Amino acid sequence: MGAPATFRIWRGDPAGGVxxxxxxxxxxxxxxxxxxxxxxxxxxxxxxxxxxxxAGKCGSCSAEVNGIPKLMCMTRLSNLNMNAPVILEPMHAxxxxxxxxxxxxxxxxxxxxxxxxxxxxxxxxxxxxxxxxTDVERVQEFRKCIECFLCQDVCHVLREHxxxxxxxxxxxxxxxxxxxxxxxxTEDRVSDLRHIHNIGYCNxxxxxxxxxxxxxxxxxxxxxxxxERVVDRFFDPMKRLFRIL
Amino acid sequence: MPEFQRFFYxxxxxxxxxxxxxxxxxASAGGARVGVVCKSLLGKAHTVMAEGGxxxxxxNVDDRDNxxxxxxxxxxxxxxxxxxxxxxxxxxxxxxxxxxxxxWGALFDRTADGKILQRNFGGHRYPRLAHVGxxxxxxxxxxxxxxxxxxxxxxxxxxxxxxxxxxxxxxxGACGYDREKxxxxxxxxxxxxxxxxxTGRVYKVSSNSWEYTGDGLALAYRAGAELQDMxxxxxxxxxxxxxxxxxxILVTEGVRGEGGVLRNREGRRFMFDDxxxxxxxxxxxxxxxxxxxxQGDKKARRPPELLTRDHVxxxxxxxxxxxxxxxxxxxxxxxxxxxxxxPKAEEHxxxxxxSMYHQFKQLADLDITREPMEVGPTTHYMMGGVRVxxxxxxxxxxxxxAAGEVAAGLHGSNRLGGNSLSDLLVFGxxxxxxxxxxxKANGLAAIDETELQATAAAALYPFERGPDxxxxxxxxxxxQEAMQNLVGIVxxxxxxxxxxxxxxxxxxxxxxxxxAGNRExxxxxxxxxxxxxxxxxxxxxxxxxxxxxxxxxxxFREDFPAKDAEWGKFNIxxxxxxxxxxxxxxxxxxxLTAELQAVIEEMK
Numbered sequence: 083m084g085a086p087a088t089f090r091i092w093r094g095d096p097a098g099g100v101x102x103x104x105x106x107x108x109x110x111x112x113x114x115x116x117x118x119x120x121x122x123x124x125x126x127x128x129x130x131x132x133x134x135x136x137a138g139k140c141g142s143c144s145a146e147v148n149g150i151p152k153l154m155c156m157t158r159l160s161n162l163n164m165n166a167p168v169i170l171e172p173m174h175a176x177x178x179x180x181x182x183x184x185x186x187x188x189x190x191x192x193x194x195x196x197x198x199x200x201x202x203x204x205x206x207x208x209x210x211x212x213x214x215x216t217d218v219e220r221v222q223e224f225r226k227c228i229e230c231f232l233c234q235d236v237c238h239v240l241r242e243h244x245x246x247x248x249x250x251x252x253x254x255x256x257x258x259x260x261x262x263x264x265x266x267x268t269e270d271r272v273s274d275l276r277h278i279h280n281i282g283y284c285n286x287x288x289x290x291x292x293x294x295x296x297x298x299x300x301x302x303x304x305x306x307x308x309x310e311r312v313v314d315r316f317f318d319p320m321k322r323l324f325r326i327l
Numbered sequence: 328m329p330e331f332q333r334f335f336y337x338x339x340x341x342x343x344x345x346x347x348x349x350x351x352x353x354a355s356a357g358g359a360r361v362g363v364v365c366k367s368l369l370g371k372a373h374t375v376m377a378e379g380g381x382x383x384x385x386x387n388v389d390d391r392d393n394x395x396x397x398x399x400x401x402x403x404x405x406x407x408x409x410x411x412x413x414x415x416x417x418x419x420x421x422x423x424x425x426x427x428x429x430x431w432g433a434l435f436d437r438t439a440d441g442k443i444l445q446r447n448f449g450g451h452r453y454p455r456l457a458h459v460g461x462x463x464x465x466x467x468x469x470x471x472x473x474x475x476x477x478x479x480x481x482x483x484x485x486x487x488x489x490x491x492x493x494x495x496x497x498x499x500g501a502c503g504y505d506r507e508k509x510x511x512x513x514x515x516x517x518x519x520x521x522x523x524x525x526t527g528r529v530y531k532v533s534s535n536s537w538e539y540t541g542d543g544l545a546l547a548y549r550a551g552a553e554l555q556d557m558x559x560x561x562x563x564x565x566x567x568x569x570x571x572x573x574x575x576i577l578v579t580e581g582v583r584g585e586g587g588v589l590r591n592r593e594g595r596r597f598m599f600d601d602x603x604x605x606x607x608x609x610x611x612x613x614x615x616x617x618x619x620x621x622q623g624d625k626k627a628r629r630p631p632e633l634l635t636r637d638h639v640x641x642x643x644x645x646x647x648x649x650x651x652x653x654x655x656x657x658x659x660x661x662x663x664x665x666x667x668x669x670p671k672a673e674e675h676x677x678x679x680x681x682s683m684y685h686q687f688k689q690l691a692d693l694d695i696t697r698e699p700m701e702v703g704p705t706t707h708y709m710m711g712g713v714r715v716x717x718x719x720x721x722x723x724x725x726x727x728x729a730a731g732e733v734a735a736g737l738h739g740s741n742r743l744g745g746n747s748l749s750d751l752l753v754f755g756x757x758x759x760x761x762x763x764x765x766x767k768a769n770g771l772a773a774i775d776e777t778e779l780q781a782t783a784a785a786a787l788y789p790f791e792r793g794p795d796x797x798x799x800x801x802x803x804x805x806x807q808e809a810m811q812n813l814v815g816i817v818x819x820x821x822x823x824x825x826x827x828x829x830x831x832x833x834x835x836x837x838x839x840x841x842x843a844g845n846r847e848x849x850x851x852x853x854x855x856x857x858x859x860x861x862x863x864x865x866x867x868x869x870x871x872x873x874x875x876x877x878x879x880x881x882x883f884r885e886d887f888p889a890k891d892a893e894w895g896k897f898n899i900x901x902x903x904x905x906x907x908x909x910x911x912x913x914x915x916x917x918x919l920t921a922e923l924q925a926v927i928e929e930m931k
Contacts, residue, residue: 095847111570113690123800127851128844132368134536137576137686139465140371156689179507180848187484190369190476198477199432210426212441218434222459225434225466226681229370264432 084109087159089117090167091129095180103167108159114168115143115154118182130181138295141230145182146171151232151293173235186231192250195278196258201266217265224260224304226296229253233290233300239283250279252290252300259304262311276312281305329783331502331513334481336362337766338759339501339516341488341543344372345464345751346731346758347522348471349424353759354520355478359766362514364483364503366523366538370472373524373536374751377464378579378682379448380456381428381752382745383421387442389453389625394418396452398923399930401746403605404450404635405710405739406880407895408556411919412717413737417746417753424752425457433470435459447584447621449633450743452609454623461579461682467748486512487856488542490782491519491550491727494772498550498726502779504786506853509846511783515774517766518726520758521547521713525732526864528803528857530706531811534566534577540857541864543733547713548863552722554901555735555914556711557864558871559881561742562816564639566705568657573690575705578660578683580744582700583632585679586621587662588614589643590699591651597658598631601642606634618668637741637881640704644816647703657703663696672696704816708747710738710881711871714900719761720754726765726772730758735898740880789842789855796841799855806833806861814869819885823873830866837862870911871899 084107093102104121115133122129133143136155143154148162148169162168176184205211233252239245250258258275261267275281284305291300298304314321338354340347343365355361365372384397397418402409425443429435435457436444445454459466488503492513500515523543527535548554565578583589591597602610610631611617617630632639643658653659662680666672673696677684680695687693687700713722713729715736720728731751738746789796806829813826837858842851877891878884897913904910919927 109571111691112572116572122850123798123804127794127798127800127842128849130848130850134367134371134538135373135376136536137376137573138689139462139682140367140375140536142368142371158690183848185507186368190482190484193473194476199473201430201432204430209430210442211429213434213437214441215437215444218437221434225459225469226462227469228375228465261432264434267432 087117087164088167089121090169091121091181092171093129093181094178096178101169108164110160112159113155114147114157114159114170117159118154118170130179130183132183139228141228144173144230144232144235146173151235153230153232153295156295173231175235175237175241188246189229189231189234189253192254193257196250196254196261197269197271197274199261199264199267200269202268211266213265221260221263221265223298224256226298227253227256228296230295232293232295236289236293238287238289245283248280249283252305254279255281255284255308256298256300256304259308262308272311272315275308276316281309281312328780329511329787331511331779331783333513333515334362335771336360336514336516338518338520338762339364339514340520340522341501342372342522342524342733343369343482344374344522344524344731345467345471345748346755347372347520348468348475349752349755350520350522350730350759350762351480352471352475352478353756354763355480357760357763359763362481362483362516364486364488364501364514366485366487366542368484369482370468372468373539374464374468374748376534376536376577377467377748378461378577379581379584380446380458380463380745381421381425381467381748382448382451382455382743383425383457383749384418384455385422385425385443385445385457387438388445392453392455395926396930397421397455399927400451401737401743402739402927404741404743406741406890407739408880408898408916409739410717410736411923413754415923416717416757417737417749420753421749424749424756428467428470428752431470431474433466446581447629447633448744449580449583449639450635451745456745458581460678461581461680463748483512487853488546489786489856491546492774492778493550493724494775496725497772498724499772499774502782506848509849509852513774513779515771517769517771518728518762520762521727521729521733522731522755522758523733525709526861527706527709529806529810529861529865529868530815531807532566532575533706534563534575535706540861542857542860543729544712544867545860545863547722547724547727547729548867548901548903550724550727551903552724552727553714554711554867555714555898556740557867557901558875558899559710559740560706560868561636561708561710561881562640562704563707564636564643564704565660565702567691568653568701568703569655570691576686576690577705577707578700578702579680582660582662582680582683584621585662586618586665587632587660588630588664589632590659590661591646592653593651597646597651598634598639598642602631602634603638610634635741636744640816641883643704653701655701657701659699660702661699663698708732708742710740710742711735718757720758721761721765726769728758728762730754740882786856789840789852790846792839792841794841794843797836797839799840799842799851799858802833802836802840802858803854803861806830806858806865809833810865810868814872817883817885818872820873823869826869827866830862830869834862866909867901870909871901874899874911874913
């Protein structure tokens with residue numbers, strides 16, 4: 083059942099690199115990561131690739147497959163045009179380490195700038211809370227995030243404009259939304275979202291939502307409600323009037 | 328001479344899954360300066376894959392539950408080889424650990440009155456698993472990660488640890504390299520917590536990620552620590568079997584908890600055909616009763632699909648061997664059938680088992696709300712590990728602690744589903760606390776610079792041999808093949824002797840491993856290092872399995888198919904001998920206290 087297929091893989095480091103073609107046998111049911119592993123084991127033992135669970139749960143193997151940000155472990159070859167070489171590149175929004183591996187450490191640093199969870203006092207004398215399932219569900223959507231950073235990769239503010247120092251990107255806006263809408267949280271992050279995290283840079287092109295492997299409705303459910311909170315706080319003329327009075 | 332960049336900590340935690348992060352948080356809260364070293368990026372450890380839930384006797388759904396029932400279930404599941412002190416502490420402290428997670432932001436599914444919802448799981452008498460759909464592990468690791476990042480813990484991501492360093496028998500730190508650049512690092516520490524997880528990758532069909540090559544077990548072994556219960560490898564009954572490239576990926580027990588049933592190709596629910604005596608009284612005797620149990624009927628007993636994992640796995644193997652399996656060598660797991668019983672079953676399945684729905688849809692082109700899945704056993708968990716003190720989690724090496732899957736004791740010969748996540752929390756917390764105390768009572772130990780240099784030099788040998796040396800990927804593959812075929816679910820003396828021979832050959836090949844390229848993010852190099860650890864662990868599994876001449880829990884010996892009461896008095900301990908050979912010996916169990924014995928009797 084196997085058939086040869088060609089993979090055009092970017093090989094290089096921060097100094098630069100080139101695409102190199104590898105031809106390997108592929109079989110029914112294989113995903114892109116399987117092919118990369120086969121190439122690594124048989125032809126290019128030092129090919130750098132980051133992966134972990136191979137089940138779409140850890141978000142480690144993010145790369146660009148034929149120009150589209152994807153998890154390599156969840157991209158089936160049967161959904162690609164195998165008559166042409168499959169083009170594999172590292173994510174563009176982050177600095178390259180080697181080959182398909184990028185330095186995503188910025189995401190971890192930026193996350194620390196978001197104020198931590200701060201719960202209200204417990205509802206019951208035994209130190210526990212009472213929360214309704216409906217209140218949990220809204221936030222559970224955001225907490226599905228596997229931190230693959232594909233949304234960060236496709237975000238124009240980061241990818242084209244390189245505003246990593248000013249803007250936290252869709253992943254971390256989803257994180258902020260999960261905290262802001264958490265039924266127990268009492269912290270206020272609205273001012274930070276406007277002034278430090280510059281949520282205003284997002285112009286809602288929905289690119290991030292389209293690449294999310296967990297199908298989180300990033301723009302509509304997370305970013306827009308946060309923008310509304312910012313607008314409500316800082317730009318509502320009636321409220322401004324009240325503040326003056 | 329290779330240069331080492333040096334770091335100093337009170338407590339060094341190796342591993343950043345649930346146990347490692349929980350230990351780091353606890354040690355940090357106890358005033359220790361904490362460093363965490365992990366093999367992957369933060370938040371990617373295997374904990375993320377845990378689906379079903381965290382076992383804790385919160386009694387939110389069934390008020391008959393309490394720590395004594397949980398303790399008894401755990402002991403019964405482990406066939407009484409468990410470290411009873413750990414089983415006791417685990418059952419007592421798990422509820423508090425779950426509440427702690429909620430206080431740090433975890434959002435569990437809820438009961439109608441707004442408490443944490445609990446679900447049924449194999450071997451647990453009452454609904455006990457706090458959960459978030461079927462992605463509980465992700466919720467747990469993210470909660471710990473996000474809580475931990477505000478505590479000043481230093482994290483070294485994507486590092487390989489090469490060796491634990493000792494000073495006069497006491498732990499002094501660890502050394503390794505960062506994968507990004509291949510720079511050597513020394514982490515000097517007053518206490519070290521191993522939280523490196525398991526070793527599923529020594530088998531070909533495994534639910535584990537690439538990382539689980541038994542590093543912590545091998546590090547502890549080389550440092551002279553005792554390992555225990557290494558013969559007990561859990562094969563989870565339900566892994567994906569098709570397509571081949573996803574073989575082994577886990578299908579959560581939660582599917583069966585929600586009413587999913589196992590059938591052979593004839594459509595028969597074969598689990599009703601063989602119910603062990605130990606569980607007869609707790610198991611449903613009709614399909615009807617089993618269904619009622621999954622729907623929360625407190626008078627009903629659980630369906631046989633929810634018997635312990637070792638038993639379900641063997642029943643599946645039996646069906647497949649008898650020619651009654653599914654087309655790709657498994658059996659059928661059917662959740663779609665519940666549409667006969669429940670309105671809006673499709674939505675219900677998608678809500679309760681979202682990642683399973685997603686996983687099959689994307690990887691196998693199969694809609695689990697309409698068709699049955701094909702499943703078969705997959706290597707899942709290592710019950711054995713570093714032998715530790717039940718209270719403090721300290722190993723036999725002073726200053727070296729172990730928590731989570733890398734430690735032995737809690738689960739005995741077989742782990743119950745859901746007891747892993749609670750294990751990570753309870754014993755991660757304990758290891759962190761006692762490691763911080765140890766660090767307070769002891770200063771920094773000295774580093775043996777000669778050994779440090781020798782370790783670095785040995786790590787670089789594969790580069791000297793270059794691409795003409797043995798291909799490390801091939802050695803790893805051959806080892807996985809050998810372990811799968813010769814020391815798998817059904818074991819026999821002759822095959823295991825053969826396995827020892829193969830492991831010897833593979834070790835010689837590993838000594839000749841060579842790699843191309845340079846030290847920067849070189850997966851070939853990492854594999855060459857991993858293989859050394861995998862060989863030690865494989866040998867330990869095989870030798871322990873050979874010595875235990877009985878079938879119990881996860882170990883099934885075709886040549887000794889019965890359980891032997893005499894063997895029920897011993898654990899098997901593995902240790903590095905003075906001559907470099909592996910020592911394997913029986914070690915008598917510590918007798919249960921009268922109080923705990925009474926608890927077990929009462930629950931019978």
